[in-house]
Amino acid sequence: MPSIEARPKPELHPEFCKGCGRCIEACSVHHCIAEGRDIHAQSGLVPVAFHPDGCNGCNLCVEACPEPYALMAGDAAGPEEHPVVSRHRAPAPQTVPDERVAFAEGKTLVVKGAHAAAIGALLAGCRHFFGYPITPSTEGAELMAKLLPRLGGTFLQAVSEVAAVNMMYGCGGGGKPCMTFTSSPGFSLMLEGVSYLIGSEIPGVIVNVMRAGPGLGNIGPAQADIKLTCRGLGHGATHAVALAPSTPQEMLDHAMLAFELSFKYRNPVVILADGYLGQMTGRVRLPGALVKPGLPAWAVSGDAAHRKNVHTSIYLNEADQEAHDEHILAKYAAMTEAEQRADLYRCEDAEVLLVACNTPARMAKGAVRALRDEGVAAGLFRPQTIWPFPAKVLVPLLPRVRRLVVVEASEGQLEDELRLALSHAGAGQAIPIDHVRRQGGNLPSQREILEGVRGPRAPRATARKVVTA
Numbered sequence: 001m002p003s004i005e006a007r008p009k010p011e012l013h014p015e016f017c018k019g020c021g022r023c024i025e026a027c028s029v030h031h032c033i034a035e036g037r038d039i040h041a042q043s044g045l046v047p048v049a050f051h052p053d054g055c056n057g058c059n060l061c062v063e064a065c066p067e068p069y070a071l072m073a074g075d076a077a078g079p080e081e082h083p084v085v086s087r088h089r090a091p092a093p094q095t096v097p098d099e100r101v102a103f104a105e106g107k108t109l110v111v112k113g114a115h116a117a118a119i120g121a122l123l124a125g126c127r128h129f130f131g132y133p134i135t136p137s138t139e140g141a142e143l144m145a146k147l148l149p150r151l152g153g154t155f156l157q158a159v160s161e162v163a164a165v166n167m168m169y170g171c172g173g174g175g176k177p178c179m180t181f182t183s184s185p186g187f188s189l190m191l192e193g194v195s196y197l198i199g200s201e202i203p204g205v206i207v208n209v210m211r212a213g214p215g216l217g218n219i220g221p222a223q224a225d226i227k228l229t230c231r232g233l234g235h236g237a238t239h240a241v242a243l244a245p246s247t248p249q250e251m252l253d254h255a256m257l258a259f260e261l262s263f264k265y266r267n268p269v270v271i272l273a274d275g276y277l278g279q280m281t282g283r284v285r286l287p288g289a290l291v292k293p294g295l296p297a298w299a300v301s302g303d304a305a306h307r308k309n310v311h312t313s314i315y316l317n318e319a320d321q322e323a324h325d326e327h328i329l330a331k332y333a334a335m336t337e338a339e340q341r342a343d344l345y346r347c348e349d350a351e352v353l354l355v356a357c358n359t360p361a362r363m364a365k366g367a368v369r370a371l372r373d374e375g376v377a378a379g380l381f382r383p384q385t386i387w388p389f390p391a392k393v394l395v396p397l398l399p400r401v402r403r404l405v406v407v408e409a410s411e412g413q414l415e416d417e418l419r420l421a422l423s424h425a426g427a428g429q430a431i432p433i434d435h436v437r438r439q440g441g442n443l444p445s446q447r448e449i450l451e452g453v454r455g456p457r458a459p460r461a462t463a464r465k466v467v468t469a
């Protein structure tokens, strides 16, 4: 029998410790084991803390431990020889990069906006869909239901939007590109899950084909979820890049971009369309390459290296939560710096600048042409990201601008984002902001926009309601 000094000390494997405390009691003489404080990232439990300095290797703690691998005698077989321990000690997971595969560039399709977004998702490598049908977004889900089984993918109609977004949590946590189509009431239901996606840094793409509200509202086109998307993505400090397509082509392009950004930042991305755009048929040019997804190092996957990954948004220790919040806020700052996008139409010398996105931007573009024919130096500033609002693109245009006119299908949600962005940028405060608005499933017409622009100017820095439903 080895002397006390020579007896090997036990080894604690905290990933297997459930924190029952029996070993603490067993070591009541030497006090080598104490209650732990931190949640273990793999187990989600709080293992004990082992302080081996005073340990004499008596192994009473090992005998008291009900877990086979939590406390192991120092002379037990090396942990690497234990199948369970060795699995948890697998090499660090490596990222398998995406591949881009040449595709039929230049080919065109004539498709609905919702179908274009579904095609974009498939070309981005999405093979997993979770959703619940809701008009006017159902066509996107319908196409995914037809195509995914043929492509070896999974289409799952969940019992509700709440279930769907939490299925995205599991799939996205596995490092797989996944998505849903929904519309405003369904989007509201998903927001708790979106907060969890953000908190756990899990990618996923949500296409919200907005309709009129509040409540059940109707199935007419609207932009009623801009506020919800930019300022209310569930509890906590939540933000996500929000893309605002205006054409079926952009529905496809933005869907592909959304997956790229979602994995780049490990954060969900929202595509905000409107009911008209979802149903609108248009020509769509296919890209030159499609994406064959790899596997991120952080994914929970079935091999030994990836299996030990854990995704969680729970940080019971306040300091840990604050550090996590700061990490997420730094990501928002990076998104704000790098992802502001806008399309400019005849803005170079514009004195009257229309601001519009989604389908209303199409009417606004027609209005700009008509105003130019009348000799009015009009232009269209079209945010392609509503969050982050593209202030960096807008502000350089402002020295020439005498008037901003926000055209939208909501009660002023886009205008609020514009005003907030200008305020944060410290720019444009002296420029009057007018608006042309419709609601209730109606879109502003070109005639209404022209009437709004031609009408009497609002007092400086005061919003004026020109048209309302």
Ligand code: SF4
Binding pocket: 009, 010, 026, 027, 030, 031, 032, 033, 054, 055, 056, 057, 058, 059, 060, 061, 062
């Ligand atoms: S081996 Fe003995 S002394 Fe060492 S921690 Fe376990 S019970 Fe305490």
Ligand code: SF4
Binding pocket: 016, 017, 018, 019, 020, 021, 022, 023, 024, 047, 048, 064, 065, 066, 067, 070, 071
């Ligand atoms: S007895 Fe085993 S499982 Fe219980 S706290 Fe101690 S090491 Fe962990």
